[in-house]
Amino acid sequence: MTDRDLQLPDQTLTLTNGTSIPLLGFGTWQITGDDAVRATAAALEAGYRHLDTATVYGNEAEVGRALAESGVAREDVFVTTKCPPGRAGRELDTLRESLDLLGTDHVDLWLIHWSGRGSTNVDMWRAFVEAREQGLAREIGVSNFDAALIDEVTDATGVRPAIDQVEWSPLLFDAATLREHRERGVAVEGYSALRGGTLDHPEIVAIAGRLDRTPAQVIIRWHLQHEVVVIPKSVHPERIRSNADVGGFVLGDEDMAALDALGGR
Template sequence: MTDDAPQLPDQTLTLAGGARIPLLGFGTWQITGDDAVRATASALESGYRHLDTATIYGNEAEVGRALAESGVPRDEVFVTTKCPPDDAGRALDTLRTSLDLLQVDHVDLWLIHWPGSANTDMWRAFVEARDAGLTKEIGVSNFDASLLDEVTEATGVAPAINQIRWSPLLFDAGVVEEHRARGIALEGYSALRGGTLEHPAIVEIAERAGRTPAQVIVRWHLQHEIVVIPKSVNADRIRSNADVGGFSLSDEDMATLDALGSR
């Protein structure tokens, strides 16, 4: 690490099975090939200890290579991957393939990537994978409250986490409460998309704080205790997005950002 190393946050959440997930992770959607190796390596070098990938991203091998070559002990990195619902009926085989590509013997979190036609059956396979030690925690992505309840009631096992599209522009206190009432952690993706980086209110807060709009958005997630997984292929931006441990947003700034979701 150099003197300009980012000041990363150390916040984690304890999930249903006891695993601790860092609130800040590195997303890898749409990053493939050598870019995925380089970007993941930059993230690990910058201090990220949470990596997010998926079967359909087509980059598990590259993420696994970067992790294996990083020198960072496996047990210090929280690894998430996801299974497409089209693989219902062969989900365990999909996970074993993911483990081979990632060069690990288990993942820390395995998600159903989006709802399908056999959510309950697939969720039963996820419970089986957890019980077999292939994943520490199991969860879902892009599920609404009714689907969360459907799989929970069918199996007696609630998802540990639900990963959904999330940003200040999408903030909904009711969604946050729906998850917390069920003991399900909330994780946001695509936080830096959809006009968030250019929004005048976010830009104003960033300029006043001497921070980037991306740092403000990441910090906003952390102060809500919502997992966030910014992504970039640019090493400087990867470091900058993580450099959010040295400041906080005021209650007034948080309220301003929350209000963007109702406009």
């Protein structure tokens, strides 16, 4: 496969504050050091224009370095980072540290990485709203929240999260979760799509074989057709390119229904 052969998807979602997020992103969880620089550089070279990192990943500097050295304009790349609840009370300082490490004056999306206890979520969310008002984050959202927690922060501030990043794959599909988020105007972003046995599942493997695609491509394409943001990760350049090569085929209705049904088993 050469880069000229790649058919990248061009789908985006428009978030709460009017920012477009590419449905396909590159995840960097558990990729650190020089591996993070190389993998992020390979993703940008392949055509990814959405990078996902977090304070706790310990790789923001490496992701920022790869972006700076890529030759791709900062404004052409959607950058996400996240703040853990352990930084409650120091949210804006944490974000400024992230910006310094990433080498940018703003992120496109800043997430509460997971929920905290008591008033933590609401207190953090108020700081997130302030960060958006200051232009430090174009969009703000949450991760690993359920509908009740989304309602809690929305009701307290009048500002709803733009997106909720949750673990998601055909094996975890839940139509009610999608419906609850969409009723609230909150986009869904999935992580760990290629984990948990998805790549070896017989039905996914069978669909991939029939379409002459990889199981990973089938899973990523399934996310796109549900308009769920997906952030596959890899440290292998060939796999990074292959995971992006999902713009040239479509899953039929029967295949989509079969994949959805895996979530109920």
